[in-house]
Amino acid sequence: MKKVVLQVALDLLELKRAVQIAHEALAGGADWIEAGTPLIKSEGMQAIRTLREQFPDTVIVADMKIADTGTMEVEMAAKAGASIICILADADDAVIAEAVRSSRLYGTKLMADLINVKDPVSRARTLERMGVDIIAAHVGIDQQMIGKSSLSLLKDIREEIYIPVAVAGGLDAATAGEAVCYGADIVIVGGCIARSADVTGSTTLIRQSLDAPSLQSTEKMSLDEEIHSLFMQVSTPNISDAMHRKGALPGLVSFCGNVKLAGKAVTVHTIAGDWAKPVEAIEIAEPGSVIVINNDGCVHVAPWGELATLSCTKKGIAGVVIDGAVRDIDDIRSMKFPLFARAIVPNAGEPKGFGEINAEIQCCGHSIHPGDWIVGDESGVVVIPRERAYEVARRALEVKKTEARIREEIRRGSTLSVVSELSKWEKK
Structure with missing residues (x-):
């Protein structure tokens, strides 16, 4: 059985913190490092450049969520050091075609994100024909909060296409292993690793789950439970x-x-x-x-x-x-x-x-x-x-995870104002 890729999404605002988390995740068995969309919006292409400088031999994924100007956005991410660049699957076909051409020119791969696509199976087939390299079965954070599942999306598309399939959206050690059983080639984990007080330990648990996957047989709770x-x-x-x-x-x-x-x-x-x-x-x-x-x-x-x-x-x-x-x-x-x-x-x-x-x-x-x-x-x-x-219960748990990581960074010698970069984010 081929090794499933573990991609860690750095969906943070602060580049210094993201780099430290990336070091700890790689130590725990991560394969690819993703500059998440919030990090790119906060730090620009410098986020990708810094990750490339810090990790010269690691695949760097730029979650650009390209919706227009496919050539320009692929070019700037590629020149900054990205190995794989993400485009929105529901972008116009003209944008997809230009992004594919640009990725070929610069020697990168293109990952199409199915977030919010109305007919994901049909769109995945079309994207495969157009030359996209990877399809991402992704359920966004806000969708996760109301109960939507990336595993359901993965199962819908896996048997319909032949190119590699990535899965992302609220995965942890248990559901990451399930994703492998359903055919995922790339498992993308964000908060469960990046917000952990023990990033290396959490990554190791997920790596073990990917290497020895199994379906969970736990009894289903009622919604109120x-x-x-x-x-x-x-x-x-x-x-x-x-x-x-x-x-x-x-x-x-x-x-x-x-x-x-x-x-x-x-x-x-x-x-x-x-x-x-x-x-x-x-x-x-x-x-x-x-x-x-x-x-x-x-x-x-x-x-x-x-x-x-x-x-x-x-x-x-x-x-x-x-x-x-x-x-x-x-x-x-x-x-x-x-x-x-x-x-x-x-x-x-x-x-x-x-x-x-x-x-x-x-x-x-x-x-x-x-x-x-x-x-x-x-x-x-x-x-x-x-x-x-x-929804609120799920969101509160994400707040708790975020605080756990910040608490650990303060214990290591930082302060709340430094971790949060308060002066940068004060309202102007």
Whole structure:
């Protein structure tokens, strides 16, 4: 069996960091190094020149995503030192033809990226006839966040063309091995390597997966199970960053310390500590859900206490969020139950039955609907609209990966401002 090529995509903005990651990836078994589109947009052709200078014997891929001026863009990437140049598969045929001619003139190869192509099988056949050297089955980052799979695209085109096929889009050690089983000649890995705190170790794991590929037989999770699993791996700051600094519910405190919750909201609106509807919500709530209570802005009387919390633990409720006060906090702390509220008071209200369950409510200035996802930890609580939960969970995990690499670079002696090149990116 021929060796499958491992291509590492450097989708960063900072050239110095990209070079260091490339060194570590090659040490772990990477074959080709890609100057990713963000790096080329940030640093221009200097990114390719620098990679060629640093790695004179390595195949350098320039992810130009050419859409026009095929001759000019291939020429400048080739002269900068690129071995393989990427063009958008949905570029006009005239652009493709010019890029092919230019690549032949300068002794490079052309890789066509199928991202966003409506009929990828038909287009791949056409590109092969036009002289493209490699077809890339690529699902972009934003598409990955909503669940699209590069492996599905790979399977669709592999048996239809004879030239080498690359696959890219959210691959890790497990799915990289699957890609080989489905016929990939080149496996392109970005974030799983470039955002790792241990780039060499992560590359080695993927290299091992490519050299001894297998199909995974893990049991398929339901969508809600997968969302829950993802949210439990990330922090509320990760989620807030993934939502462009939105979703945080200000003023809430984790009164049981280092506990975490993630679940779908059962909403409750009550008035002045009336605890009837909050307690009745326990009977309605499914195991794993989160009860979210709007106490109508009242913090001097509590709609929740120890007995309601004990009921939740027996029912399997994931946690409780109160825009208002809680009482019996010493007993609740002993249960280590995820409870978030704005205040602690000893006063309880009366169970009069005012309010509603599972209607849209306001909580800490945010509208929350039944079924929205609620995640809480010691940093606070965030709400994620149910229709965006999977996407936001995936994006939050990418934020976490990015921070892992930055953290490692700071541990090695850098600083946050240096790693981020803050002065370069300040708004002008």
